[in-house]
Amino acid sequence: MNLRQSFSVGLLALGISGSTHPLLAEDLIVNSYGGPYEQIIRSTILEPFEKQTGITVVYDAVGSASQDYAKIKASNGRPGFDVVVMTASQALQGCREGLLLPLESSAIPNLRAINPAIAKAAGPCGAVHELQYMALLYRTDHFPKPPASWDVLFAPELKGHVVLPTFQNSMAVDLLQVLSVMRGGDLVENTSPGFAAMRQLAGQSIGFEQSSAVLERYIRNGTVWAMPFWNGRAQLLVDEGLPIDYVRPREGTVPLIATMSIPSGAEHKDAARKFIDFFLEKGRQEAWATAYKVGSARLDVELPEDLRDRQISSEADMRALLLPDLEAVSRHLPEWGERWERDVVSALQ
Template sequence: MRRFQPPSILPLALALCLPQLGHAETLVVNSYGGPYEAIIRKAIIEPFERKTGIDVVYDAVGSASQDYAKIKATNGHPGFDVVVMTASQSLQGCRDGVLDKLDVTTIPNLASLTASLQAVAGPCGAVHEVQYMSLLYRTDKLASAPTSWGDLLRPDLDGKVVLPTFQNIMAVYLLEMMSITEGGGLIDDIDPGFAAMARLAKHSIGFEQSSAILESYIKDGTVWAMPFWSGRAQLLVDEGMPVDYVRPQEGTIPLIATLNVPVGAEHKAAARSFIDFFLEKTSQEAWVAGYKVGSARVDIDVPEGLRRRQITSQEGFTSLKLPDLTVLGDKLSEWGGRWDRDVVSQAR
C-alpha cells in the first residue's frame, strides 16, 4: 500500500519566484513628445535597453516647467526616475532639495563634458544637449536674410512675427537679446529690452507657448520670422521647408538641456546608468546627428555641415552669452509681471 505523499512546496515556491526573476527592471523617463520622442527612442532608449536589459517606459507628458512644478509639488516623488529639463530647473531643483546631486563616481561620463557648460547646470543636472535661440525665417518671403535681432522690427515683417509667451524660456532669452541689441544688459540693465519687446509686440500677431504651435505658423506661411531653437530649426530645413536660420550678429543665448533624477525616484541606480549611457561618446554622436543639436562633449565626431551650424566646439561655447541662471531665476517673477503690463498689453 502506497503512503500518501504531501505535495512538495518547492514547485509552489519556484512558481512564486519565477515571475519576479523573469521581469526586467523598469525605468520611467519623462521627456517630450513629437519628433523628440521618435529620435530619443531610436538613438538612445532602444540601444540602452539592448545593452542593459532595463525596460524604459517613456512618459511624454508636460513641458520642462510643468515637469519641474510636478517634482516640487510632490516633494521629489513625481512618479518618474529621469526627467529632461533645462539648466534653469536643474539649478532651482538643487536649491529646493528635490533633485539628486550627480557625480562622476556613479556617472563617469560627466567628466567628459565641457566644464563651463556643466557648471551652468549645477550639481544636479547632466548636460546632454545644447541648442541656441536662433532667428528662423522664410527664405521664400524675405528679400534679404535677417542678420540682427533688431531685424524682427523690419517693416516687411509687420504682422508676420509670432512671439513666445513668458512661460516659454525663449521669451526671456529674446527679451535679454533685444536688450543687448538696444544697448542694455542681460540682467541688470534690462529696460531697453522691455522697450524693444513692447514695440515688437505691436509688430507681431501675438503669443504662443508651445514650440509645436509656433512652428505651425512658419510652416503655413502665416509667420515669416521668429525666434526658435536651433535644433528644431534644422529639422525644418532638413524636411525641405523654405526656411533657414541664423545666429544674429549680437550673439545668442544657449538652451542647455539636462538630465535630472528626482530625490524620490524609485530606480536611482538605473537612472544613473541611463544618464551615463546618454553621455557616452557614441550616444552623443547619435543624438547630435539625430536631433540636430549641439553637445557639451567636444570629442565627438559629427558631420561637418552640422558642426558649422550647431555648438560642438570650444570656440562655439565661448561665442555664447551665458546669463547667471540663478540670478535670472530670482528675476523671473518681477519680469513676468512687467511682461504682462508692458509687452502683452501692446499686442494687436
C-alpha cells in the same frame, strides 16, 4: 510604444498612479518632450539603452520644462518620473530647493567628459546632454537675402507675420536678454530695455505660443515670416526641404543648455543614473547630435562637417555666445514672469 507603456503614460498625464498593468520593478520612467524629439530619442537612446541594460523605459511626453518642474515642486520631489529633461535654469532651481539629486561622477562617469564651463553653468543637479542656441528662423520666400540682425523682427512689413513664445518657453527669456543687450541693458540686472523692446515686438506679433511644436506650424504654413527658434529643430525643418532657413544674428544669441535631472524622490534612482550615463557616452552623444541636429557639451564628439558648422561644437563657438549667469537668472524668473504678463502680453494688439 506597447499597450502597457501607453497606458502608463496616460496615467502619468492624468497624475494617477497604479493600474491593472503595474509598472515593473525594473521600469524607468523618463519625462521629456513629444513630436520629433520623441521619435528621435526612441531610436537613438531609449531602444539601445533597453537592449543593453534590460531596463524597460516608460516614456512620458507630457509638459514643457517649466510645467515639469512645477510637477516636481508640487509633489515635493515625487512627480512620478525618474529622469526629467529640462533646461539648466530648472536644474539650478531644483538643486537650490532640494528637489533634485546632485549627480556624482562616481556613479555617472561620463559626467567627467562634459565641458567644465558648461557643467558649472548647469550646476550639480543637471547633466548636460545637448546644446542648442536661439536662432532667427525665417522664410526664404520672403527674404531673398538672409537677415543679419534681430532687428528684422521689428520691420513694418513683418507686422502680423511674427509669433512669440510665452514666458513658459525659455526662448522668451533668451529673446528678452538679447534685446536687452542690444538696447543698452544687460543679461540679468538691467533688463528694462529688453522689456521695452519685447513690448514693442508684441505689437508686431499675432500672439504667443508655449509649445515649440505649435510655434513651428506658423512658419510652416507661411503665416509667420520670421521668429526665434531653437537651431536644432530649425535644422530639421531645413532638412525637410521647406522654404525655411536660420541664422545666428550679428548681435549674438543665448545657448539652450538642456539637462537631465533626477527628482529627489524618484523611485528608480540607480536606473536613472545608468540612463544618464548612457546618454552621455561619446557614441550616444554623436548619435543624438547627428539625429536631432544639436551640439554636444562633450568636446570629443565627432560630427559630420555640414552639421558641425551650424552647431555649438567648439570652445570658440561657446565664447561667441551670450552666456548669462543662470543661477542669477533663476532667481529673477518669478519677478520677470509677472513683469512679462503686465508689460509684454498686455501690448498684444
